[in-house]
Amino acid sequence: MTELRRIFNYFTNNLDRISGYTLEHLILIVIAIALSVGLWVSLGILLRNNKKTADSVLGLGSFIMSVPSVAIYGILISIPGLGLSRQSAVIALVLYSMLPILRNVYVSLNEVDKSILEAARGMGMSERQILRKVQLPLALPVILAGVRVATVMMVGIATLAVYIGERNLGVLIEQGLKRSRSDMIIVGALLVTVFVLVIDFGIGWLEKTVVPKGIQSDEESKTKAKAGGEI
Amino acid sequence: MIKIEEVTKKYPGMVRPAVDKLSLNIEEGEICVFVGPSGCGKTTTLKMINLIIEPSGGKIFVNGENVLEQNPNELRKKIGYVIQKTGLFPHYSVFDNIAIVPNLLGWEEERVEKRVVELLKMMNLDPDENRDKFPKALSGGQSQRVGVARAMAADPPVMLMDEPFGAVDPITRNQLQNEFLKLQQKVKKTICFVTHDIDEAIKMGDKIAILDQGKLVQFDTPENILFNPANEFVEEFVGSDRSLKVLNLLRVTTVIRKNIKRVKEKAGIDEINKYFSHPEKNRILIENDEKEVVGYLAKEEYHKISTAKGWNKAIRIFPTSLNNHNTLKDAMSDMLQHNIAALPVMDDDDKFMGIVSFADIRSYIGEAYEENETEKDQDENEVL
Numbered sequence A: 001m002t003e004l005r006r007i008f009n010y011f012t013n014n015l016d017r018i019s020g021y022t023l024e025h026l027i028l029i030v031i032a033i034a035l036s037v038g039l040w041v042s043l044g045i046l047l048r049n050n051k052k053t054a055d056s057v058l059g060l061g062s063f064i065m066s067v068p069s070v071a072i073y074g075i076l077i078s079i080p081g082l083g084l085s086r087q088s089a090v091i092a093l094v095l096y097s098m099l100p101i102l103r104n105v106y107v108s109l110n111e112v113d114k115s116i117l118e119a120a121r122g123m124g125m126s127e128r129q130i131l132r133k134v135q136l137p138l139a140l141p142v143i144l145a146g147v148r149v150a151t152v153m154m155v156g157i158a159t160l161a162v163y164i165g166e167r168n169l170g171v172l173i174e175q176g177l178k179r180s181r182s183d184m185i186i187v188g189a190l191l192v193t194v195f196v197l198v199i200d201f202g203i204g205w206l207e208k209t210v211v212p213k214g215i216q217s218d219e220e221s222k223t224k225a226k227a228g229g230e231i
Numbered sequence B: 001m002i003k004i005e006e007v008t009k010k011y012p013g014m015v016r017p018a019v020d021k022l023s024l025n026i027e028e029g030e031i032c033v034f035v036g037p038s039g040c041g042k043t044t045t046l047k048m049i050n051l052i053i054e055p056s057g058g059k060i061f062v063n064g065e066n067v068l069e070q071n072p073n074e075l076r077k078k079i080g081y082v083i084q085k086t087g088l089f090p091h092y093s094v095f096d097n098i099a100i101v102p103n104l105l106g107w108e109e110e111r112v113e114k115r116v117v118e119l120l121k122m123m124n125l126d127p128d129e130n131r132d133k134f135p136k137a138l139s140g141g142q143s144q145r146v147g148v149a150r151a152m153a154a155d156p157p158v159m160l161m162d163e164p165f166g167a168v169d170p171i172t173r174n175q176l177q178n179e180f181l182k183l184q185q186k187v188k189k190t191i192c193f194v195t196h197d198i199d200e201a202i203k204m205g206d207k208i209a210i211l212d213q214g215k216l217v218q219f220d221t222p223e224n225i226l227f228n229p230a231n232e233f234v235e236e237f238v239g240s241d242r243s244l245k246v247l248n249l250l251r252v253t254t255v256i257r258k259n260i261k262r263v264k265e266k267a268g269i270d271e272i273n274k275y276f277s278h279p280e281k282n283r284i285l286i287e288n289d290e291k292e293v294v295g296y297l298a299k300e301e302y303h304k305i306s307t308a309k310g311w312n313k314a315i316r317i318f319p320t321s322l323n324n325h326n327t328l329k330d331a332m333s334d335m336l337q338h339n340i341a342a343l344p345v346m347d348d349d350d351k352f353m354g355i356v357s358f359a360d361i362r363s364y365i366g367e368a369y370e371e372n373e374t375e376k377d378q379d380e381n382e383v384l
Helices: A002-013 A015-047 A051-066 A069-077 A086-096 A098-110 A114-122 A127-164 A170-178 A182-210 A218-230 B042-049 B072-077 B094-098 B100-104 B109-122 B140-152 B170-187 B198-204 B222-227 B232-238 B242-249 B269-277 B299-304 B328-338 B358-383
Strands: B002-009 B019-026 B031-035 B057-062 B079-083 B158-162 B190-195 B207-212 B215-220 B262-264 B283-287 B293-298 B342-346 B352-357
Touching: A002 A015, A002 A182, A015 A051, A015 A086, A015 A098, A015 A127, A015 A170, A015 A182, A051 A086, A051 A098, A069 A086, A069 A127, A086 A098, A086 A127, A098 A127, A114 A127, A114 B079, A127 A170, A127 A182, A170 A182, B002 B042, B019 B042, B019 B057, B019 B207, B019 B215, B031 B042, B031 B198, B042 B057, B042 B158, B042 B190, B042 B207, B072 B079, B079 B140, B094 B100, B094 B109, B094 B140, B100 B109, B109 B140, B140 B158, B140 B170, B170 B198, B190 B198, B198 B222, B198 B242, B207 B222, B207 B232, B215 B222, B215 B232, B222 B232, B222 B242, B222 B358, B232 B242, B242 B328, B242 B358, B262 B269, B269 B283, B269 B299, B293 B299, B328 B342, B328 B358, B352 B358
Parallel strands: B031 B190, B031 B207, B079 B158, B158 B190, B262 B283
Antiparallel strands: B002 B019, B002 B057, B207 B215, B283 B293, B342 B352
């Protein structure tokens, strides 16, 4: 009980600091995810018809993912011009999101049913129109799933960016470890978890809103149909 | 309308070209069916017409214009394209799927709306019920109907159909084929149709092109393919039951006998006696005062009945009648079922047209084959 009270007390007494860290965390993630989606989705589109290049780029992505994040931060701050800055943290996160996003974009664009593409071509749609009106909408669920995985991962990895000067929720964990303050660690960890859940939920909602109705999973349409029937 | 000249498709690393110097001409308003075993080049040929596959050599003219000199995307908007798996966009509603080409062509909203509704009706799909459905909610037959509607959306004069009814069950296929033939009579498109099913080819085609190993083996009407196969390959491909297939192809009107002697029910016995005295006259039709055929009289039976009882007792009623759209197969089937050697044929207004008899069918088909046999013999003599 006393432990719980300690955690609660720490949380209420440091509300200002904690909300500041949360905001910093959020800003970092938003910047990183925006850049990642822009960069890796575009690259995936560019590489969609080029299996060889795509394979080697994806190989690089796997390699990056296998490098411990602390090491990546370390390498980045040693690069002149980056140093102990937000840029380094953002670049690290963007690099980590490469594999989940790029792979899903590449795979999903290539998995669109050949007969649909043939029909589109046969009706006189240009490659651009096919990409915009057929391939991307059909690939959207898988692309979003990749973004979801990447975002969840980023929230965790971002906590380690405190070692290169970020002041986010990671501070609570890092300081807690240094000062053997379990209440700090637990508050930090819980907040990161809540953060992940919120983002996960948010992207789930986005998926339902932007994915075309005709290709939303059957379960959803079934429940919708059921609801409609009952009304 | 579609002219294929010496078209060749060679894939790198392949010894034999997929399509080898193929030439043929498809007339306006005709359905030309490409048929052959898998790998014969029929689909490749079809896909070269709208440049989905680029020919390695030769020329293809659609409506007098060489397709190779046109922008492929502009060309394809003018050619309807139906494929076996339908290729409907799963994220588009039925309405949006059909509206794709009109929208690409920049039609006004009202015109698109009108056209889509018209097409749905044409395809026997209730517009209100189906327009907002997504493809996953459609049955196989419905999907294919939407696929055909989509290909016809911008009213292209030419349509390419790649095994359009290949993925549905036999009953639905038959239904779709019949509906499509009916529709074609109205719209008169020039159609290239690919199938591997010779029965479908015979049913759908005004002309049939039989391909084997990239070469055109025979290009002819279904009748000629059945009666006069160009070589053993065609004969084998068509099947040993080709004379039965002919029955399915020919209408009863091809062997109908129209001027058959008819007598009134109340006719005098002399008239009949006189007619039957001729050794080759064995049947006579009986009509009532309204000139409707009520039955027939057979010589043997007529002679068995004693004149005292009245010859009318020997009149036999036809158990059923045929419609002028029936095929010879329908006729044979009815004859076998009712154990009768001849049946009357009625026109659309249910008026008597004439008689189809088993003997006439037999001699018609027999003669057709005999003619071809003698032709072949003559050919052989010439060679010798």
